Amino acid sequence: ADLRHIRNFAIIAHIDHGKSTLADRLIQLCGGLSDREMKDQVLDSMDIERERGITIKAQAVRLSYQAKDGVTYELNLMDTPGHVDFAYEVSRSLAACEGSLLVVDASQGVEAQTLANVYQAIEAAHEIVPVLNKVDLPAADVPRVKEQIEDVIGIDASEAVEISAKTGLGVPNVLEALVQRLPAPEGNIDGPLQAMLVDSWYDSYLGVIILIRVKHGRIKRGMKIRMMQTGAVHQVDKVGVFTPKMVETGELHAGQMGFLMAGIKTVADTQVGDTITDDAKPALQPLPGFKPSIPVVWCGLFPIDSSEYEHLRDSLAKLRLNDSSFDFAPENSAALGFGFRCGFLGLLHMEIIQERLDREFDLDLITTAPSVVYRMHMTNGDVKELHNPADFPDPVKIATIEEPWVKATIMVPDDYLGNILALCTERRGEQVELTYVGNRAMVVYRLPLNEIVFDFYDRLKSISKGYASFDYEVEGYTEGDLVKVSILVNAEPVDALAFMAHRSQAEYRGRQICERLKDLIPKHLFKIPIQAAIGGKVIARETIAAMRKDVTAKCYGGDISRKRKLLDKQKEGKKRMRQFGKVEIPQTAFIQALRMG
Ligand code: GTP
Numbered sequence: 001a002d003l004r005h006i007r008n009f010a011i012i013a014h015i016d017h018g019k020s021t022l023a024d025r026l027i028q029l030c031g032g033l034s035d036r037e038m039k040d041q042v043l044d045s046m047d048i049e050r051e052r053g054i055t056i057k058a059q060a061v062r063l064s065y066q067a068k069d070g071v072t073y074e075l076n077l078m079d080t081p082g083h084v085d086f087a088y089e090v091s092r093s094l095a096a097c098e099g100s101l102l103v104v105d106a107s108q109g110v111e112a113q114t115l116a117n118v119y120q121a122i123e124a125a126h127e128i129v130p131v132l133n134k135v136d137l138p139a140a141d142v143p144r145v146k147e148q149i150e151d152v153i154g155i156d157a158s159e160a161v162e163i164s165a166k167t168g169l170g171v172p173n174v175l176e177a178l179v180q181r182l183p184a185p186e187g188n189i190d191g192p193l194q195a196m197l198v199d200s201w202y203d204s205y206l207g208v209i210i211l212i213r214v215k216h217g218r219i220k221r222g223m224k225i226r227m228m229q230t231g232a233v234h235q236v237d238k239v240g241v242f243t244p245k246m247v248e249t250g251e252l253h254a255g256q257m258g259f260l261m262a263g264i265k266t267v268a269d270t271q272v273g274d275t276i277t278d279d280a281k282p283a284l285q286p287l288p289g290f291k292p293s294i295p296v297v298w299c300g301l302f303p304i305d306s307s308e309y310e311h312l313r314d315s316l317a318k319l320r321l322n323d324s325s326f327d328f329a330p331e332n333s334a335a336l337g338f339g340f341r342c343g344f345l346g347l348l349h350m351e352i353i354q355e356r357l358d359r360e361f362d363l364d365l366i367t368t369a370p371s372v373v374y375r376m377h378m379t380n381g382d383v384k385e386l387h388n389p390a391d392f393p394d395p396v397k398i399a400t401i402e403e404p405w406v407k408a409t410i411m412v413p414d415d416y417l418g419n420i421l422a423l424c425t426e427r428r429g430e431q432v433e434l435t436y437v438g439n440r441a442m443v444v445y446r447l448p449l450n451e452i453v454f455d456f457y458d459r460l461k462s463i464s465k466g467y468a469s470f471d472y473e474v475e476g477y478t479e480g481d482l483v484k485v486s487i488l489v490n491a492e493p494v495d496a497l498a499f500m501a502h503r504s505q506a507e508y509r510g511r512q513i514c515e516r517l518k519d520l521i522p523k524h525l526f527k528i529p530i531q532a533a534i535g536g537k538v539i540a541r542e543t544i545a546a547m548r549k550d551v552t553a554k555c556y557g558g559d560i561s562r563k564r565k566l567l568d569k570q571k572e573g574k575k576r577m578r579q580f581g582k583v584e585i586p587q588t589a590f591i592q593a594l595r596m597g
Pocket of ligand 1: 137
């Protein structure tokens with residue numbers, strides 16, 4: 001074993017700049033797959049990832065490359081997700097490598113996420129090799145993009161590798177650059193075992209699979225290992241690497257990465273960031289860990305058909321097996337019945353989970369409006385986290401409320417800058433910086449997370465004709481003038497419609513939802529007031545007029561069978577109605593009131 005002949009690297013890029021295409025090329029050139037096995041984009045293994053073209057699960061692939069110096073190198077490629085929601089997964093993937101390929105689309109240039117990812121790589125002390133991709137495109141402008149990389153990121157781009165991952169042009173030069181420019185891993189092969197638990201997932205045939213990077217020592221089949229944080233001890237069944245096929249090697253040593261299986265039943269027993277050591281000869285210290293990923297966006301998920309509650313619970317549990325960053329707990333709503341409060345890393349993460357529940361588990365769900373986690377300082381000194389507006393405590397017991405803020409970086413062509421600034425101001429943004437990169441503006445804003453979880457990204461894309469790119473990181477909590485807005489139908493509060501807002505926006509948003517409900521709730525025999533209120537104070541009001549009496553009478557004429565049908569239909573409709581005091585609200589009204597967000 002010679003560490004000098006190993007290189008561990010990640011590929012970082014903005015979405016669509018060609019990371020997966022390049023990874024496939026590298027695997028094709030020196031991986032363990034035949035051409036027939038070489039499906040498109042082998043690294044994106046889940047269907048949804050493939051359809052949406054986004055990479056979620058980080059995986060490692062071992063490549064074997066004979067370099068120009070005649071030596072055969074072991075190259076371990078760590079895949080990283082490309083979307084802001086998964087920034088945390090990027091950081092732990094980077095911690096397992098010594099270097100990164102920075103892929104930039106030569107026809108597009110540096111984007112907001114390129115920056116976010118490359119800063120993480122710099123923080124992880126990576127050697128960075130810039131790669132200009134898509135040089136086959138007529139719009140590619142290599143000198144301009146090189147200049148951008150130097151100006152904006154501040155790394156030397158004079159020796160950037162120019163490639164077309166699509167045609168294969170220049171790709172062998174990437175391999176040579178990896179070998180020559182990235183450092184070899186350092187570690188003590190004969191020391192006590194210290195392996196970083198990079199990721200784990202559940203496979204229905206194989207059980208829990210753990211992705212590791214060995215820093216010191218060796219891990220072997222049959223060995224008893226100990227998780228240093230949880231203290232759990234397991235016997236190693238299998239050790240090996242992905243080529244990307246799973247290949248057992250029986251051992252991994254310092255400097256290498258690969259998988260291990262140890263008869264572990266659930267992913268909950270593995271903690272990402274934990275250090276794995278030899279139970280018989282443990283290391284004295286764990287490796288520096290990474291912070292756990294914390295869900296920042298929460299919403300309620302309720303089955304439309306209440307008999308599907310158990311099915312929903314089982315499905316959520318199954319999804320969690322493969323995704324420990326998502327969280328859920330039972331929730332009970334007067335409007336929507338039994339369901340779950342679920343926490344996600346961001347909006348895209350939320351959409352992906354919802355889509356999987358729909359597609360893989362065939363569940364019809366109502367989703368309540370997403371909400372961030374507020375921190376409430378109570379008058380008695382307690383600090384409480386609020387995940388659900390329905391749990392808002394008695395306001396007299398609250399001293400102050402804090403909300404999470406983010407630092408957002410937006411890059412946009414000059415023409416659309418005005419629109420972007422207006423949007424950020426409307427969302428309570430505070431400008432931090434405004435600079436230019438060629439004819440593109442780069443704006444940095446502080447924004448409340450609550451203002452971007454709803455539709456910020458969609459708005460940004462539509463007002464910039466798709467040209468703006470956006471990235472954010474959560475900065476911390478700041479006190480704000482925040483209130484809970486309740487929605488009352490005929491003087492009864494409807495829990496599923498309550499939301500948190502900044503006081504300056506409470507009235508506008510309260511009015512919006514009252515206007516919608518006015519059209520969504522059918523007329524009754526009496527007048528129905530719909531109100532939005534902060535505590536006892538009404539801030540918006542609409543009224544549904546009473547129905548004229550003769551309208552119902554008409555329905556009950558005709559022959560008996562027709563009447564029967566009508567009654568059955570009404571019963572059917574009943575199931576889908578929720579009673580609030582004297583008012584019946586169709587479930588569809590909730591769905592629509594919430595969907596229009
Ligand atoms: P995510 O997985 O979403 O992060 O995207 P990615 O960065 O992995 O991008 P991907 O490899 O999926 O490529 C995005 C698109 O660019 C695809 O349609 C590719 O076919 C195309 N593409 C990738 N490399 C090249 C290239 O060198 N030239 C041209 N013309 N197109 C390319």
